[in-house]
Amino acid sequence: MTATLAATPAPVPPTATATGTVVGMRGVRKVFGHGPNAVVALDGIDLSVAPGEFVCLLGASGCGKTTVLNLLAGLDRPSAGEIELTTTRPAVMFQEAALMPWLTAARNVELPLRLAGVKRDARRARTRELLELVRLGEVGDKRPHELSGGMRQRVALARALASTLAGNGGEASSLLLMDEPFSALDAITRDVLQGELLRVWETTGTAVVFVTHDVREAVRLGQRVVLLSSKPGRVVQEWTVDGHDEAALTDEVNARLREVISSHAAA
Known part of the structure; x- marks a missing residue:
């Protein structure tokens, strides 16, 4: 409408x-x-x-x-x-990465999927895919302070894509x-x-x-x-x-x- x-x-x-x-x-x-x-x-x-x-x-x-x-x-x-x-849910990415400092990179990406009620195995599989997509597959267990500014922005991009997927029933953003x-x-x-x-x-x-x-x-x-x-x-x-x-x-x-x-x- x-x-x-x-x-x-x-x-x-x-x-x-x-x-x-x-x-x-x-x-x-x-x-x-x-x-x-x-x-x-x-x-x-x-x-x-x-x-x-x-x-x-x-x-x-x-x-x-x-x-x-x-x-x-x-x-x-x-x-x-x-x-x-x-x-119904555009993803938004700002100047600052605005990652949760107490969460790992993977947990930051996973967060919107978790809030959307995606089951654990599915959301973790999607998180791995998104981190690989932004070429950060090896740093999922790192926290934001352990990453460079550019890497933090890549995590933010992966999280933004996860947010859009969560708002569209898991379909492509x-x-x-x-x-x-x-x-x-x-x-x-x-x-x-x-x-x-x-x-x-x-x-x-x-x-x-x-x-x-x-x-x-x-x-x-x-x-x-x-x-x-x-x-x-x-x-x-x-x-x-x-x-x-x-x-x-x-x-x-x-x-x-x-x-x-x-x-x-x-x-």
């Missing part, structure tokens, strides 16, 4: 629908606060994501990228517009929401994990909505790059990455981003 939201009545979180897209946002508006102190974060966002598609949301700090992810994850509610999802998950890492580790993420995405067929302010990262990872304006956030341009020269497209997107930032500063 489609959730239709008015500006004044209390809105509802996204609901699952049987459409040809994993994500559908139409005319989505988000306002924080009330009266003269209200801040319009998003104003008329239209966005769709196809099954298995990798979409990067790009924009300057404060443009509403994270707000879009929070709305899709059901962590916040839109003020108006329509949001449709074909999954369908939507992963990522909020600048590599921004706190050094350049070499970030480059390695970008490659690992692409490998995992190709292996699982998971649709990804990836938030970043790094144009090069967006062009490298995404099949499609969606640029948001500065506050209030609106979609100002989209690029399809396939078939384009990466360096030339990076320059083009950078130039357009600078235009958007400059026009906002001059307003």
Whole structure:
């Protein structure tokens, strides 16, 4: 069922629908606060994501990228517009790994499956598969403080995939929401994990909505790059990455981003 939201009545979180897209946002508006102190974060966002598609949301700090992810994850509610999802539990991965420090890597990955009531043998088998998928099959008994930053983010990725599986009856995951998950890492580790993420995405067929302010990262990872304006956030341009020269497209997107930032500063 489609959730239709008015500006004044209390809105509802996204609901699952049987459409040809994993994500559908139409005319989505988000306002924080009330009266003269209200801040319009998003104003008329239209966005769709196809099954298995990798979409990067790009924009300057404060443009509403994270707000879009929070709305899709059901962590916040839109003020108006329509949001449709074909999954009941999108997985979310943040800048920090946010692992439980007292649990091993394997137990961290296993946790969402356990909370979903998956039987022990099945969840442990799935956990082993997911750790192998992120190339951490040998460190399942390690605790977070024994792992590097990059390894912790790989565990977080495996846990995010486990969370989505738990919410979809054990079927293949369908939507992963990522909020600048590599921004706190050094350049070499970030480059390695970008490659690992692409490998995992190709292996699982998971649709990804990836938030970043790094144009090069967006062009490298995404099949499609969606640029948001500065506050209030609106979609100002989209690029399809396939078939384009990466360096030339990076320059083009950078130039357009600078235009958007400059026009906002001059307003």
